[in-house]
Amino acid sequence: MSNKVKDHLHPIIEIENVHKSFNQLEVLKGINLQVYPGEVVALIGSSGSGKSTLLRCLNGLETLSSGRITIDGTELNYSPRSIQQIRREVGMVFQQFNLFPHFTVLQNIIEAPMQALRKSKAEAVEKAIVLLERVGLKDKKDVYPRKLSGGQQQRVAIARAMAMNPKIMLFDEPTSALDPELVSEVLNVMKGLAEEGMTMLIVTHEMKFAREVADRVIYMCDGIIEEQGAPAQLFSNPTSNRLKSFLKNVI
Amino acid sequence: MLDFSLVTEYIPFLLKASIMTLEISILSLVLGLIMGIIIVIMKISKFKILSLFADFYIWVLRGTPLLVQLFLVYFGLPQIGIELDPFTASVLALGINAGAYIAEILRGGILSIPKGQMEAAQSLGLSYPTIMRRIILPQALRVSIPAIGNESITLLKDSSLASLVTVSELMMTSQRFASTNYAFIEFYITAAILYLVMTTIFSFFLKKIEFKLSISER
Numbered sequence: 001m002s003n004k005v006k007d008h009l010h011p012i013i014e015i016e017n018v019h020k021s022f023n024q025l026e027v028l029k030g031i032n033l034q035v036y037p038g039e040v041v042a043l044i045g046s047s048g049s050g051k052s053t054l055l056r057c058l059n060g061l062e063t064l065s066s067g068r069i070t071i072d073g074t075e076l077n078y079s080p081r082s083i084q085q086i087r088r089e090v091g092m093v094f095q096q097f098n099l100f101p102h103f104t105v106l107q108n109i110i111e112a113p114m115q116a117l118r119k120s121k122a123e124a125v126e127k128a129i130v131l132l133e134r135v136g137l138k139d140k141k142d143v144y145p146r147k148l149s150g151g152q153q154q155r156v157a158i159a160r161a162m163a164m165n166p167k168i169m170l171f172d173e174p175t176s177a178l179d180p181e182l183v184s185e186v187l188n189v190m191k192g193l194a195e196e197g198m199t200m201l202i203v204t205h206e207m208k209f210a211r212e213v214a215d216r217v218i219y220m221c222d223g224i225i226e227e228q229g230a231p232a233q234l235f236s237n238p239t240s241n242r243l244k245s246f247l248k249n250v251i
Numbered sequence: 252m253l254d255f256s257l258v259t260e261y262i263p264f265l266l267k268a269s270i271m272t273l274e275i276s277i278l279s280l281v282l283g284l285i286m287g288i289i290i291v292i293m294k295i296s297k298f299k300i301l302s303l304f305a306d307f308y309i310w311v312l313r314g315t316p317l318l319v320q321l322f323l324v325y326f327g328l329p330q331i332g333i334e335l336d337p338f339t340a341s342v343l344a345l346g347i348n349a350g351a352y353i354a355e356i357l358r359g360g361i362l363s364i365p366k367g368q369m370e371a372a373q374s375l376g377l378s379y380p381t382i383m384r385r386i387i388l389p390q391a392l393r394v395s396i397p398a399i400g401n402e403s404i405t406l407l408k409d410s411s412l413a414s415l416v417t418v419s420e421l422m423m424t425s426q427r428f429a430s431t432n433y434a435f436i437e438f439y440i441t442a443a444i445l446y447l448v449m450t451t452i453f454s455f456f457l458k459k460i461e462f463k464l465s466i467s468e469r
Contacts, residue, residue: 059374080379088376098371102389112375115385157371164375 010073012037012168012199013058018067020053027053029223031067037167038197042210042231045220046246051203054220055170058201059090072167088116091161095173097153099145099160105132106141109160117164124163131159135189151182155189162193169193171202187213207251211235219243254434258441261428268424269445275338275420276407276449279345283406284399286350291357292383305354312351318412320344325416341413349406356398360391393464400457404450411446421445 011034020028027050035041043051056062057069060076060083069076071086099108109131110124119127132138135155137148145153154174161169171190175183187209194200194213204210210217211231218228219240227240235251238244258265294305312320325340335343364387372382392399414423421442429438 061370061373084376084378087374090374092371092374094367094371096365096367098365098367100368100371100386100390102393111385112377115381116376116378160375 009036011035012072013201014068014070015054015058016068016070018054018057018069019065020050020057020062021065026065027223028057028065031223031225033218033225035168035199035201037199039216040194040198040200040214041202042214042217043201043203043220044205044207044210044217044246045226049220050223051218051220052172055092055172055201055203058168058170059087059092061092084116088112088164089166090168090170091164091166092170093154093157093161093172093174095176097145097150097157097177099153099157101145104142104144105137105148105156108145108156109163112160113163127163128159131162132156134192135159136185149182150178151185154178154186158186158189158193168199168201171200171204173203173205175204175206205250207235207247219246221246253436255437255441257432257434258428258437261438264424264428265421265441265445268419268421269449271418272407272410272420272422272446273449275341275345275410275413275418276403278342279349279410280403280406282342282346283349283353283402286347287353287357288388290350290354291361294354294358295361309351309354312348313355317344317348317409318415320348321412321416337413337416337418340416341410341418345406345409345413348409349402352402352405353399356395356402357388357391359398360393360395361387363394364390396457396461396464400454400461403457404453407450407453408446 013033013035015031015033018028018031019026029050031050031054043055045051053062057064058071058076060078063078064076072089074082074086076083076086099105100111103111106125106128109128110119110121113119113124113127114121129138129141132141135158137152137155137159140148140152140156145156148156158169158174174190175186178186183206187206190200190202190209191213202210202214214231216228217231217234219226219234219238219242221242227234227238227243234243235247238247290305290308293301294309296302321341321344324344325335325337328335328340368386368390369382372386377385410420411422413420414426417423425438425442429435432438
């Protein structure tokens with residue numbers, strides 16, 4: 001565990017024996033994981049290993065087949081009201097950005113604070129401008145998403161999630177749909193969030209980024225956590241054979 | 252011989268009747284849109300009873316002649332104590348009927364919206380009604396505008412059925428003048444031209460709306 005995280009802290013995310021099947025196919029085969037406040041966790045593994053599914057379970061986009069997830073002391077159940085409450089505290093950024101195309105950049109960001117948190121427009125806009133400044137896109141506030149590059153869209157998507165003041169941010173392969181030259185602008189924004197102490201779970205194929213920014217790296221394979229540890233140790237001294245061959249192939 | 256000069260003195264009446272046709276068409280289009288949205292929301296609802304009702308509505312209204320539906324509303328309802336004037340009955344029948352078609356159009360529109368839109372909206376903690384109202388339906392409506400345009404032109408032409416329940420719209424009026432003057436070709440061609448003008452105006456406005464919406468996202 002990282003030096004940022006003190007032992008007496010309670011985990012902000014507790015995942016206990018989580019199983020998830022799609023019809024006959026078991027994608028998660030008993031996941032146990034605790035994430036502490038301020039921790040940055042990178043989930044790596046080949047596609048189909050279950051890492052995206054695990055992430056999607058954390059904000060109820062997938063329902064569990066069995067097991068338990070507790071977020072900040074509240075157990076995830078699937079009544080609409082309680083799941084909405086959890087989602088307001090857990091931001092998510094998607095591979096495909098998923099900005100709302102009929103809204104401008106600014107409208108994309110203020111929508112949820114106004115509709116879900118009942119913030120006034122002035123308040124929501126003020127916060128949105130601050131966030132846009134942070135991701136370096138203040139001058140794009142009145143532009144529609146399709147006018148933006150992938151990297152810019154993803155930065156807006158991060159700002160949109162941050163507008164809800166989440167305690168946790170989930171990133172589902174945030175740079176996988178980007179042209180290579182646009183990856184770093186998104187990773188830099190994420191790095192900034194990590195440095196400010198945001199709790200982050202990141203499904204990624206960017207090993208360099210995981211090594212640099214994560215406090216802990218988790219290697220998933222066939223629906224289980226095969227190995228985990230601090231990045232330096234995990235990348236330099238992998239113990240499991242599967243992780244060894246995975247790393248050989250990706251680095 | 253054909254004598255179109257005969258028509259000229261009736262032009263003011265025909266124009267007035269055309270306005271009536273437009274009124275019926277526009278009101279029933281509005282009703283059709285409202286019904287269409289209500290039915291499609293029921294149709295995609297997770298409550299089985301609602302989606303079954305929507306299926307039933309679409310099945311019956313698409314599967315029976317509009318004229319039968321209109322007669323049921325105008326001649327049938329009084330039998331159970333509901334009397335409607337011809338105009339209201341026509342708007343009601345046309346609108347309820349159009350609702351079935353528009354619901355199907357909108358369903359196609361909703362299905363065409365990428366799943367990621369729903370997921371992104373959910374992950375922001377928005378409620379289902381808010382997601383439908385603010386995120387999904389506005390996008391689905393945009394996608395559906397060309398098809399709704401077709402439907403509205405069909406509606407305008409179908410409004411001629413109102414002549415059969417004594418609404419003095421364009422068809423009814425033309426019919427009356429045609430037979431009193433024994434000048435069917437003249438009056439029906441004039442009626443056809445007036446319908447054509449109205450459908451053309453409709454298409455023109457629809458193009459405009461379509462263009463405006465596409466610009467706003469550019």
